[in-house]
Amino acid sequence: MKIPLDRQAKQPIYLQIRDRIHHLIHTGHLPPNSQLPSIRALAQTTQVNKLTVIEAYSVLEADGLVQARQGAGYFITSGHLPSSATQRKEQSAVIAFGQHPQPDPPTATFNPAQQVILPTQDINDFPSIYSASLGSHNHPDYIDFGLGFPQPIALADLQRIARRAMKEAATFYHPGDPQGNLDLRRQIAQILLQQGLEITAENLIITNGSMQSLSLLTHQYLMPGDRVIVEAPTYHGMLSVFQQRQAQIIGIPMTADGMNLALLAQYLESHRPKLIYTISTLHNPTGITTSIEHRRRLLALAEEYSCSVIEDNAYEPLSFDTTPPPIKAFDQSGSVVYVGTFSKALMPGLRVGYMAVTGDERQAIVERKLLHDFHVSAASQAIVKEYLASGHYRRRLAQIKRMHRDRRDYMVQSLIRHFPPSATWTVPEGGTFLWIQLPNAITLQPLCHAAAKRKVLVGSGAAFFPKNQGYPALRLNFSLPPEKTEHGIRVLGNILHDMLGQL
Numbered sequence: 001m002k003i004p005l006d007r008q009a010k011q012p013i014y015l016q017i018r019d020r021i022h023h024l025i026h027t028g029h030l031p032p033n034s035q036l037p038s039i040r041a042l043a044q045t046t047q048v049n050k051l052t053v054i055e056a057y058s059v060l061e062a063d064g065l066v067q068a069r070q071g072a073g074y075f076i077t078s079g080h081l082p083s084s085a086t087q088r089k090e091q092s093a094v095i096a097f098g099q100h101p102q103p104d105p106p107t108a109t110f111n112p113a114q115q116v117i118l119p120t121q122d123i124n125d126f127p128s129i130y131s132a133s134l135g136s137h138n139h140p141d142y143i144d145f146g147l148g149f150p151q152p153i154a155l156a157d158l159q160r161i162a163r164r165a166m167k168e169a170a171t172f173y174h175p176g177d178p179q180g181n182l183d184l185r186r187q188i189a190q191i192l193l194q195q196g197l198e199i200t201a202e203n204l205i206i207t208n209g210s211m212q213s214l215s216l217l218t219h220q221y222l223m224p225g226d227r228v229i230v231e232a233p234t235y236h237g238m239l240s241v242f243q244q245r246q247a248q249i250i251g252i253p254m255t256a257d258g259m260n261l262a263l264l265a266q267y268l269e270s271h272r273p274k275l276i277y278t279i280s281t282l283h284n285p286t287g288i289t290t291s292i293e294h295r296r297r298l299l300a301l302a303e304e305y306s307c308s309v310i311e312d313n314a315y316e317p318l319s320f321d322t323t324p325p326p327i328k329a330f331d332q333s334g335s336v337v338y339v340g341t342f343s344k345a346l347m348p349g350l351r352v353g354y355m356a357v358t359g360d361e362r363q364a365i366v367e368r369k370l371l372h373d374f375h376v377s378a379a380s381q382a383i384v385k386e387y388l389a390s391g392h393y394r395r396r397l398a399q400i401k402r403m404h405r406d407r408r409d410y411m412v413q414s415l416i417r418h419f420p421p422s423a424t425w426t427v428p429e430g431g432t433f434l435w436i437q438l439p440n441a442i443t444l445q446p447l448c449h450a451a452a453k454r455k456v457l458v459g460s461g462a463a464f465f466p467k468n469q470g471y472p473a474l475r476l477n478f479s480l481p482p483e484k485t486e487h488g489i490r491v492l493g494n495i496l497h498d499m500l501g502q503l
């Protein structure tokens with residue numbers, strides 16, 4: 001197969017290959033069930049890296065145009081996408097997955113009134129929340145909306161992939177690179193390129209989950225007493241990390257568009273923080289994804305005040321649609337560190353995350369990592385590598401996203417059926433959570449206790465605010481099976497109606 005490539009073009013090579021094959025399929029030159037050249041053969045004839053061909057085939061697979069058959073290679077599927085899909089213009093390097101038509105998209109009503117939070121004492125207690133969530137796994141008859149992870153799927157795939165990954169077990173006897181396996185870093189660089197972030201493998205550091213990246217960066221950037229800006233609410237694990245470092249946290253309210261930038265500017269000027277921690281895509285807990293404009297303005301403000309930025313993109317792989325390029329993509333000065341993970345898209349137990357560092361501090365962070373634990377488990381890195389190389393990663397993402405979109409819609413419908421009309425919620429375009437703002441009269445502790453008595457566990461919104469300050473809210477995982485969601489939301493709705501009735 002001849003594929004003309006323009007190596008000067010802005011469009012990445014793997015997308016040029018994808019477009020050409022796309023064209024050949026839809027003009028009938030590649031009929032259903034015909035076989036594509038092997039990855040090695042196409043890499044040779046087109047003079048590109050095998051990873052590039054894998055990327056191209058994986059995208060075609062995620063689009064439903066080709067199918068990998070175990071041990072036999074890639075084949076054109078028998079049922080192509082409708083022609084509208086073929087006319088779709090894909091000028092950007094960012095790919096949307098799992099698209100399916102939405103007859104009546106639910107709308108968000110999130111619009112909290114909120115002050116900046118400046119805690120004076122430590123209250124957030126992530127370690128005990130984490131331990132409590134471990135306990136809930138011993139009660140399978142409970143409905144756990146507090147879970148921070150997607151549901152387990154395709155375990156048989158994992159077992160097969162793990163067996164294949166063990167082919168390189170002999171290398172596990174050697175000390176590993178503290179920065180992480182080079183092939184895996186190259187694969188991650190390819191994934192980031194699709195998100196619009198051009199980064200080299202040299203700038204990537206693989207860590208034990210993204211939590212280790214976040215913790216190492218906190219120690220790199222903050223000394224006890226330094227100020228750090230977070231969104232309020234934000235990921236409660238990070239609030240505890242900052243507290244343990246004895247940093248002074250400033251919680252800037254989260255609006256429906258992201259962190260309130262007017263307040264950010266004001267507090268950069270008045271408090272001169274060292275660091276901003278932001279979750280720009282599918283923010284935890286609200287699920288909000290900020291616009292390009294918001295990203296550019298946040299970066300401009302950070303640069304104006306010489307403030308470093310940690311951009312935590314843990315949930316990006318679970319976005320239903322194309323997301324804007326990360327803040328890091330606009331960063332010319334190296335002031336942003338981008339943090340990602342495979343915990344949400346694959347599984348948390350592998351503990352594989354990473355950070356992209358382009359500033360001068362990279363070597364110091366690598367040394368910090370080395371002194372912590374040498375490197376991430378070679379076995380875990382090998383499994384993730386195999387997932388990415390075999391195309392299973394993309395297939396899995398497409399599957400999760402289809403399921404999540406349906407389950408998100410299901411939860412929204414349940415909320416409309418059972419929650420008081422004064423409750424409002426976000427409708428995220430991906431991830432695993434809905435963020436529900438409850439009427440001000442509701443106190444969370446009695447609500448959570450009453451729900452737990454009826455075997456429904458919820459994430460109390462208080463934990464996501466510095467000093468547990470903020471409006472009453474719940475973070476609910478929408479990825480549970482529909483019957484569990486319906487039952488759990490009905491239980492919560494009844495408790496809320498009772499509580500409001502007693503006022």
Ligand SMILES: Cc1ncc(COP(=O)(O)O)c(C=O)c1O
Pocket residue numbers: 148208209210211212235237279284312314340341342343348352353
């Ligand atoms: C926003 C965010 N960042 C980072 C993490 C840490 O995840 P991991 O260490 O498993 O990559 C989590 C975990 O829930 C999270 O929600």
